Amino acid sequence: MAEQILDKAAKDGPADKVGAVSEVTSTTAAGERIPTVIADDVHIVYRVNGGPRGKGSATAALSRMVRRKNAPGMREVHAVRGVTFVAYRGESIGLIGSNGSGKSTLLKAVAGLLPTERGKVYTDGQPSLLGVNAALMSDLTGERNVILGGLAMGMSREQIRERYQGIVDFSGINEKGDFITLPMRTYSSGMAARLRFSIAAAKDHDVLMIDEALATGDRKFQKRSEARIRELRKDAGTVFLVSHNNKSIRDTCDRVLWLEKGELLMDGPTDEVIKAYEKETGK
């Protein structure tokens, strides 16, 4: 284990990374490692209405509803097939795999937002997806959205009042004038994404899950958000990161799960898995 870290540090280079890793391991080295998320043979099936196979007649649809039968047009998509893993406190775990391999679905199941078909997910505390997009309203000002988003994530009014200025400063929305008092629909897509990330990252999470959120904003903001994620990781028990950017996975994660077609193909230290993944995808 120790060689592994040294090895990795030598390869990765940046000094802050070494600090982060040793800090994380020191919390776990004290005693036994504490699991925060346990996925036990998780299967997730989406049922999609109105697939092309469905017979279109209205009377047929009605009789199916009356008989409470699943429509033949109802298609099942088996998105995650029997994934098992244990995540420990202090770990930062990357999820990689091609599009549609079930990464986001798995995260939603860990968060308890999608019921599993078979198997169970056990968690310590409430895992939360980093994302408040759905709670925000484009017709409202950025100011009100900060408050609304904070409340939606379960922060108290006092917490939001304390962190309000921090959120606005972090997003950098006001760098080019007083934009926070304008409705969000007037923001550029980059500005809106920055504000969303800032709101989402303002809360302390037990288990934090980030779904491709690092791709937003300009280079400067990306750097700042990576730093923020490292910070969150220090406070949070465990961080999950979905990304197609292998570099940001290398920079932030020390363990990687590789999903393909809903199955866990590989689970191990970042370098090992990413190397295998890059070989497989011919990069």
Next chain:
Amino acid sequence: MSTVSEITHDSAVAVSPTSPDDGLSPAELARKHGLEVSGARVGLGDYVRQMWGRRHFILAFSQAKLTAQYSQAKLGQLWQVATPLLNAAVYFFIFGLLLGGRGGLENEQYIPFLVTGVFVFTFTQNSAMAGVRAISGNLGLVRALHFPRASLPISFSLQQLQQLLFSMIVLLVVLLGFGHFPDLSWLLIVPVLLLQFVFNTGVALIMARMGSKTPDLAQLLPFVLRTWMYASGVMYPLEHMLNKAGAHSWVSDVLLANPAAVYMDLMRYALIDGLPQALPPHVWALALGWAVLVGVGGFVYFWKAEEQYGRG
């Protein structure tokens, strides 16, 4: 397949060195460290406590929806008042002037009677319509964040209550304009509104669960609600119309006991002087009964499917 399991097994060993937890099944490991199943439904008492913890969100969400509704319009929030006023004007034109549904009431009584009825019924109607889409129309939110799902329908019916309070401004002007001045009986509108709000929230919760399973209800519901509106005497004195049609007495008993008619009657008799018929018997008991039955029943019914919202 075998190579896959080998890889995962190897790396699992590499990541976790010797640990007392080795050899435990995932379920045993979870039990040992006190981990809980993610997304499981909590008990009713805890659920109510969670809802209470989210009260600021519920309020903020309803106000945000209310503000966002007219933010693109030039007249802005003025529409909060203008919309109900125009509604009342249309119904006056059709039922008061064209169809003669006023049942012998003079303008001084009929117009406040009509406006009160329209506003009170719209409150229930819109709560039901908002409820049916509360989950199915906010799946993104349900799939992204954790909160007791009942927050959504409750928030929507709270939005309707705030909308109604705007309408009350119009109603006040109409009442004063036709010579009905405030007296002590006006205070009765507070308990009436409270009971109706509880009833509407129950309706919204029931509709939300049904609509989350069968979104088609959103297409069907307007017809049901329109039938309900005509059967409750929003635009005409119900008893007068029933007598005119020669209906059986049990028909009029049933129709007069329906919740929409009950809340409308209570509101009208609290605000308007000199209405010809007296209030039907037991009307306060009915108002309370409906509120408790539908409010509590709806909440429990909604909670029963808590872990299933967002599926699909």
